[in-house]
Amino acid sequence: MNQKYKNRNGSITIISLYIFILILTSSTMLLYFATLQTFLSKNQLEKIQSRYLVEDNLNRFIYDKENIEKYIEDRIFRTYRLERIPKGGIYNIKFEEGDKLKDDIQKASFRLEDMNGRKNIILSMDSKYKNINSNIVASGSCINQIFELRSPILTEEKLPYLEKELFLNFMDKIEKENVEYDCKLDRNSMKINTDEDVLLELVSNTPRDNKIFSEKRFVLDSDKNKEKIKFKYQSMILNLKRDKNEAKTLTIGNLDNKDLIKLNGVLYIEGDLVINQNLEFLGLIIINEGDIIINSLTKPKIHGAIYYKGKNIDTDKIDIIYNQDTIYKEGSFLPGFIDIKIDTIKKF
Structure with a gap:
């Protein structure tokens, strides 16, 4: 009788141990997944913010007439008037000291291509937000259609x-x-x-x-x-x-x-x-x-x-x-x- 009681007690202890281990494992996994989800959500949010930043930089650059005159117009003028085309056809943009874009944009360049009878500009920009790199490429016609x-x-x-x-x-x-x-x-x-x-x-x-x-x-x-x-x-x-x-x-x-x-x-x-x-x-x-x-x-x-x-x-x-x-x-x-x-x- 005592022996049977002892065996049942031992079984309960083992089962309780298994349940404890199962609960501990489940809790650990839940904590891990919760932490992972938080990390992924934060990372995804930072990626989205990085993409919004690079798009904002593009808009600030391309829709500011002064930027176009300063960093693009003269390069295009020299291309057509003096046939000065950089190696590989890539025009690297170097922002001036004090220009806010210099702090926000790591690298920027453009090239010119013929597309469907129009001269197009392909503009590329790289930005970095909290160690996350983002790149944006914008393209469209760049010469007044009257000349084409x-x-x-x-x-x-x-x-x-x-x-x-x-x-x-x-x-x-x-x-x-x-x-x-x-x-x-x-x-x-x-x-x-x-x-x-x-x-x-x-x-x-x-x-x-x-x-x-x-x-x-x-x-x-x-x-x-x-x-x-x-x-x-x-x-x-x-x-x-x-x-x-x-x-x-x-x-x-x-x-x-x-x-x-x-x-x-x-x-x-x-x-x-x-x-x-x-x-x-x-x-x-x-x-x-x-x-x-x-x-x-x-x-x-x-x-x-x-x-x-x-x-x-x-x-x-x-x-x-x-x-x-x-x-x-x-x-x-x-x-x-x-x-x-x-x-x-x-x-x-």
């Missing part, structure tokens, strides 16, 4: 509605802003703003680097003064503005001179363009309420495009060769050339 319509002649009459609206908005912007706009000139470019009739004439053709460059001279003639400006190979940005309501005229060359005038840049004319001499022009010709009058014996060759606002234009006497690279190069001197529109954002 792939047409040698743009006129308001022949454009569909949406493109016509784009064209007229561009012409209004040029008319209002072009004179005062800082187009970041360099030693290979020059800008002339005038409201006087202008004569451009050939001085001589001179060799340079196995090429022939026309040495040209502008004569800005008025009742008050006569100013002469000589130049050779530079991109020339000419803004010929109306004097009050009186349209002005740019005359290129002389009827008696048969030599070739080579010229590159942007001609913006609120009036008429008269071509009296053999001309080869690389760039953009923008006529605002005027006409193009051809008196030369040979067809002028235009490598680039003509933008024309007015009733009609006769281009039968002009040989126009669309050149996208030239449009990018010379268009970069005009206001509104850089127009970044982000349409895709990926976070990693």
Whole structure:
């Protein structure tokens, strides 16, 4: 009897021990899972915060006009004007001392790619929050669509509605802003703003680097003064503005001179363009309420495009060769050339 009692007592002790171990193990596992869940939740929260931070940094950068001008515009200008492309096509962004973005962004860079007939910018940024690294990649078009319509002649009459609206908005912007706009000139470019009739004439053709460059001279003639400006190979940005309501005229060359005038840049004319001499022009010709009058014996060759606002234009006497690279190069001197529109954002 005593033996049976002792055996039952021992069994109860063993069972109690098993139950205790089971409860202890379950409690330990529950504590472990609770701790793990807290850690995972905290880690996930920090990852989310890190991603929000990198997206906030992107928005602060891309939608601040000063940042675009400081860290992107000049690099794109040098790419098109001087063909300066970094190794691998990657433009590293180095933030200035004192810039808050320098503290928040570990690394930033961008590259340019052709996508569906548009030049796109692909911007990459890395940020770190509590030892958690996050990367964001944003992409979208970066050049004003007016410079990528792939047409040698743009006129308001022949454009569909949406493109016509784009064209007229561009012409209004040029008319209002072009004179005062800082187009970041360099030693290979020059800008002339005038409201006087202008004569451009050939001085001589001179060799340079196995090429022939026309040495040209502008004569800005008025009742008050006569100013002469000589130049050779530079991109020339000419803004010929109306004097009050009186349209002005740019005359290129002389009827008696048969030599070739080579010229590159942007001609913006609120009036008429008269071509009296053999001309080869690389760039953009923008006529605002005027006409193009051809008196030369040979067809002028235009490598680039003509933008024309007015009733009609006769281009039968002009040989126009669309050149996208030239449009990018010379268009970069005009206001509104850089127009970044982000349409895709990926976070990693």
